[in-house]
Amino acid sequence: MSRRQLPMPADAGALLAQIPAEFVDDGCSNSPDSWMGFRLAPYCRIHDWRHCTRAHAAGVMTDGAKVAAAYELGRFIKAVLPFRWRWVGWMYRSVILFAAGWGSWDSCGPERPKGANAEQRAAGLCRHSMPRPGWMV
Numbered sequence: 001m002s003r004r005q006l007p008m009p010a011d012a013g014a015l016l017a018q019i020p021a022e023f024v025d026d027g028c029s030n031s032p033d034s035w036m037g038f039r040l041a042p043y044c045r046i047h048d049w050r051h052c053t054r055a056h057a058a059g060v061m062t063d064g065a066k067v068a069a070a071y072e073l074g075r076f077i078k079a080v081l082p083f084r085w086r087w088v089g090w091m092y093r094s095v096i097l098f099a100a101g102w103g104s105w106d107s108c109g110p111e112r113p114k115g116a117n118a119e120q121r122a123a124g125l126c127r128h129s130m131p132r133p134g135w136m137v
Helices: 010-018 041-051 063-080 087-098 118-122
Strands: none
Touching: 010 041, 041 063, 063 087
């Protein structure tokens, strides 16, 4: 049986184009980067981008933005999977909302950002290799 991934949603492609090449993500973290041969890593990259404090303007890392990021990930995953596998998008969203993702949200702060290695910290970067923005003093 051949696996045909549905086209990437246009808004996902636009978001991926906005993420700087130097941004480091860890794929889908503790979840598979693919499901039954379907690639999910690009959507997890967007989700990691949404979680990086240094990638956004001051004051936008709200609880509402966190929930929206989880729903967005689920929507993207459902959009690229065949109908019978769309529950996977719901599963990723639900796990993020209810079991994971909370500790990494808004954690790329000014001092000792969570998960940054010694080399990144010495260079003033977070775990995503993003520099401290001007507003983060």
